[in-house]
Amino acid sequence: MTDAAPTRTAVEAGPSGPRPKPFFTPQKIIIYSVLVFFSIYFLFPLYVMLTTSLKTMPEVRFGNIFALPQAPSFDAWIKAWTSACTGLTCEGLSPGFWNSVKITIPSTIVSIFIASVNGYALVNWRFKGSEVFFAILIFGSFIPYQVFLYPLVIITRELGIFGSLQAVILVHTIFGMPILTLLFRNYFASLPVELFKAARVDGAGFWRIFFEVLVPMSLPIFVVALILQVTGIWNDFLFGVVFAGTQNYPMTVQLNNIVNSAQGTPEYNVNMAATVLTGLVPLIIYFVSGRLFVRGVAAGAVKG
Structure with missing residues (x-):
């Protein structure tokens, strides 16, 4: 009898704990409304580019720019890739694409490798004047x-490389150093120093600690560096037009030549297809x- 009384009392009292909150609250409605609005705002130009690239020129001229x-038709895409005029030649964006690939891959790999070693040395192998060196490097950015x-x-x-892909690669590698070094330095500073000390006690040296201890733990920050470098190098126009030479123009320079061509009637569908490509x-x-x-950016901002 004494055991049953508490059970009945608990049942009569009803469920305990905080009352569940409704999914649609005024705060959530406002937040999601703002997010949806800005998402549409920033994606709308992409929608216009995609729809225009799939239209024929008569439909572009006499139709509604916002209509589907x-x-x-993918004829504009094919022409933008294979036969659009990018200056004196009409070979489309394909040569510029491969030039951009030849520039982006080595520039990204070399700059990330050097910057990661810089950040690792500035955190775990401090030398006299390391902070001054780091301050000068950041100031240059x-x-x-x-x-x-x-x-x-x-x-x-x-150096004998002006007007070649090697010149563009060198310039991009140099200008990628400051911000990437800062990211790697902050990320490595956020890792437990005990890992470095334990590896030193076990007899590991500079390169073994770097490749076997830190690199396997640093995938997020390497992804951040990869995205930053690929985006910056691929979208660059200034260095490509100055240092590459007329035979090695990257994709962005050729896109500018297509869009700003003064010959014939502007083909807006081809221009939009070239931009998307x-x-x-x-x-x-x-x-x-x-x-x-996102993870790498958050981790790389933990310590200064």
Whole structure:
């Protein structure tokens, strides 16, 4: 009898704990409304580009720019890739695509490798004047690129690489150093120092600790560096038009030549298709690794 009384009392009292909150609250409605509005605002230009690229020129001229294509066609995409005029030649964006690939891959790999080693050394292998070196490196990132153009032209000319892909690769590698070094330094500073000390006690040296201890733990920050470099290098116009030479123009320079061509009637569907093609690579990389990008940025901002 004494055991049954508490049970009846608990049942009569009803469920305990906080009352569940409704899903649709005024705060959530406001937040989601603002997010949806800005998402539509930023995605609307992409919608216009995609729909226009799938239309024929008569439909573009006499139709509604916001309307869906009546008979979608990829002819503009094919022409933008294979036969659009990018200056004196009419080979489309395909040569510029491969030039951009040849520039982006080595520039990204070399700059990320050097910056990661810099960040690792600045955190775990401090040397006399390391903080001064780091401060000078970061200060250089705030100087406008245009200030360095003429000195870099002279340097690449003296090295015998001006007007080649090697010159563009060198310039992108140099300008990627400051921000990437900062990211890697902050990320490595957020890792437990006991891991480094334990590896030192076990007799591991500079490179073994870097490759076997830190690199396997640092995938998020490497993804951040990858996205930043690929996006910055692929979308660059200034260095490509100055240092690459007319035979090695990257995709962005050729896109500018297509869009601003003064010959004939402007083909807006081809222009839009060329624009989307040029931006596909950074978009794909970001969407594939976006979650790791957010994690790496958050981890790299823990310590200064």
